[in-house]
Amino acid sequence: MRENTRDTIDRCEDAGYADGLAAGLALALDGTSPGPAPGGIAALPANAVPGGSAVIPHVMAAREGIVFLRQEPAAPATATGPAAFCARLGAARLGVTRRLADCVLAHLTGRSSGGEPILRKQLVQGTLADARVTTEVARRALLVGGASTAAVADVHDRLTVLDWELAKLLGAAGYAGESAAREVFVSRLTAGCWLPRVRVT
Amino acid sequence: MTGLDPALRELRDQSRHIAAELRALALPLDADPQDTAPLLDSPALELLRHTGTPRRFRSAAIPRWAEEFTAGCLGRVVANIELARGDASVLNACAAPSLAGFTVDALGDKAQQEFFYEELAKHRSWTFFAMTEPEHGSDATGMETRLTPGPDGGHRLNGTKRYVANAARGSIGVVFARTGPTPLSIRAALLRLPAPGFTGSALEMTGLRGACIGEMTFDDVSVPRERVLGAHLPASRRGLWGANRAFNVVRLQIAAQALGVAYAMCDLVRADRPGWTGHEVVSARLDAARELLYDTALSVDTRPDNRYPPSLAKLHTTALAVETGRWAEAALGPAALLHHPLLEKWCRDVGAFEFMDGTSNVLRLTIAPSAAPRREGR
Numbered sequence: 069m070r071e072n073t074r075d076t077i078d079r080c081e082d083a084g085y086a087d088g089l090a091a092g093l094a095l096a097l098d099g100t101s102p103g104p105a106p107g108g109i110a111a112l113p114a115n116a117v118p119g120g121s122a123v124i125p126h127v128m129a130a131r132e133g134i135v136f137l138r139q140e141p142a143a144p145a146t147a148t149g150p151a152a153f154c155a156r157l158g159a160a161r162l163g164v165t166r167r168l169a170d171c172v173l174a175h176l177t178g179r180s181s182g183g184e185p186i187l188r189k190q191l192v193q194g195t196l197a198d199a200r201v202t203t204e205v206a207r208r209a210l211l212v213g214g215a216s217t218a219a220v221a222d223v224h225d226r227l228t229v230l231d232w233e234l235a236k237l238l239g240a241a242g243y244a245g246e247s248a249a250r251e252v253f254v255s256r257l258t259a260g261c262w263l264p265r266v267r268v269t
Numbered sequence: 270m271t272g273l274d275p276a277l278r279e280l281r282d283q284s285r286h287i288a289a290e291l292r293a294l295a296l297p298l299d300a301d302p303q304d305t306a307p308l309l310d311s312p313a314l315e316l317l318r319h320t321g322t323p324r325r326f327r328s329a330a331i332p333r334w335a336e337e338f339t340a341g342c343l344g345r346v347v348a349n350i351e352l353a354r355g356d357a358s359v360l361n362a363c364a365a366p367s368l369a370g371f372t373v374d375a376l377g378d379k380a381q382q383e384f385f386y387e388e389l390a391k392h393r394s395w396t397f398f399a400m401t402e403p404e405h406g407s408d409a410t411g412m413e414t415r416l417t418p419g420p421d422g423g424h425r426l427n428g429t430k431r432y433v434a435n436a437a438r439g440s441i442g443v444v445f446a447r448t449g450p451t452p453l454s455i456r457a458a459l460l461r462l463p464a465p466g467f468t469g470s471a472l473e474m475t476g477l478r479g480a481c482i483g484e485m486t487f488d489d490v491s492v493p494r495e496r497v498l499g500a501h502l503p504a505s506r507r508g509l510w511g512a513n514r515a516f517n518v519v520r521l522q523i524a525a526q527a528l529g530v531a532y533a534m535c536d537l538v539r540a541d542r543p544g545w546t547g548h549e550v551v552s553a554r555l556d557a558a559r560e561l562l563y564d565t566a567l568s569v570d571t572r573p574d575n576r577y578p579p580s581l582a583k584l585h586t587t588a589l590a591v592e593t594g595r596w597a598e599a600a601l602g603p604a605a606l607l608h609h610p611l612l613e614k615w616c617r618d619v620g621a622f623e624f625m626d627g628t629s630n631v632l633r634l635t636i637a638p639s640a641a642p643r644r645e646g647r
Contacts, residue, residue, distance in 0.1 A: 107603025124607055128475070136607055181408045191630045225595075232591060232620075239406055240432035240624040244472040244482045253475065253617065261604045 084163025090133030092160025288355025353529025362479030436483030476617030
């Protein structure tokens with residue numbers, strides 16, 4: 069059972085890493101039904117959207133092959149939900165986070181500031197080291213916490229934070245023009261659609 | 270607490286009124302930042318343009334309360350918080366002197382200031398401040414853009430700048446370039462565009478799209494001798510270092526805008542959930558940050574060369590704005606960012622403040638103590 073779960077989680081992460089968010093999401097959805105989106109808006113790979121759907125236009129998402137569509141009526145948000153699917157989605161997001169980390173390393177390699185290679189700056193090294201730790205811990209948390217919606221949501225939240233910490237290392241290059249940082253924002257929006265998050269009380 | 274005097278309270282209140290006009294432009298501008306007609310038609314932006322212009326160069330009078338905006342750093346902070354609470358992207362789309370104006374004020378002689386501001390008044394121009402380069406960011410030690418002597422007694426400008434606001438649509442501004450190998454040889458040139466050899470292009474931005482950030486390429490662009498700023502100043506004050514005071518003010522303005530967006534996000538949550546008390550911790554954090562900015566503004570007015578206070582303020586409020594976005598998303602439940610397009614936009618917008626005028630890591634290097642603490646006072 070655990071091996072099956074691990075295999076699924078690994079494959080979703082690999083798809084997100086190798087082919088991007090849409091591919092990872094497609095694999096996360098493969099063979100499972102996430103049920104109605106808890107907020108009444110589903111995020112799907114563009115090639116899985118039924119014709120005539122009520123699509124919410126979103127330029128950044130469209131470029132990543134993700135479509136948001138309204139589902140009526142919205143399912144009531146509950147504390148229990150499709151944790152297993154959300155764990156798969158978390159793995160796909162983890163792969164996307166690793167793509168971003170690769171972009172950061174590629175961007176920083178060869179760059180210097182004040183005459184010193186940026187990759188040797190302690191503040192940068194600290195962020196990259198912490199990113200590796202968070203990545204390894206998140207993978208295990210998805211594996212063991214896959215039955216707990218709260219545990220899976222926690223992983224998603226930590227990935228959102230990590231994505232921003234990594235994107236910051238790209239500076240303006242992560243914000244203007246083509247950038248992997250755009251994909252992680254869509255990744256955040258996608259998670260927001262599927263996590264059965266109860267409004268904080 | 271830093272109590273605001275009556276004049277500043279009126280500036281704050283009037284800025285809130287203007288902010289509502291900025292808010293109305295926010296989503297259309299995000300969808301199509303190249304559509305400038307609504308910006309040029311906006312009375313609010315027109316007022317802000319005149320307000321940001323030094324009094325002697327204004328082509329129209331402004332209300333008395335608006336004079337407080339530029340009377341000191343505290344006025345700028347008070348106004349920027351409230352205006353960004355309307356929408357920071359629209360605020361950054363204003364065709365105002367902005368950072369180029371600060372630089373011309375600090376480094377330009379009387380004739381250069383007249384040239385710059387008269388051009389602005391005549392053409393309602395967007396301005397540019399070209400410092401950052403593709404390979405070196407804002408690291409001045411690595412700057413490659415060069416200003417070299419030309420055959421006509423003037424200069425030739427060659428190089429590429431990237432992540433410059435109004436790069437493609439600005440018609441006057443300043444470009445920093447190297448005239449020699451040392452940091453003191455970095456000078457600012459006043460440039461009017463279009464010009465032969467210049468190419469400007471806009472970049473697709475994740476957020477704060479009103480700023481229209483882009484790339485500028487200079488291929489042997491002619492710069493008359495009289496357009497190089499700072500010739501009348503001592504060598505140590507002619508270039509980058511002469512503009513440091515201006516950078517301090519701008520850094521604090523950006524900090525204020527980040528806080529303004531954070532307030533906007535909190536406002537949205539409170540409006541969606543009337544009576545809910547779960548905002549209290551966040552609201553308290555925002556109010557504390559506002560106090561920090563007010564205190565910092567006063568310190569910038571008294572010690573304008575001290576880079577530490579504005580760096581600390583910007584480091585805090587940029588992070589706070591990002592965190593407030595995540596909190597608002599969680600507070601509003603599933604698909605919150607898609608149910609609330611303004612919140613989604615603001616969550617993208619706040620990312621821009623991270624790299625404007627110093628990233629968090631650059632600011633940390635300014636803030637970190639470099640010696641054992643002194644025992645007296647704080």
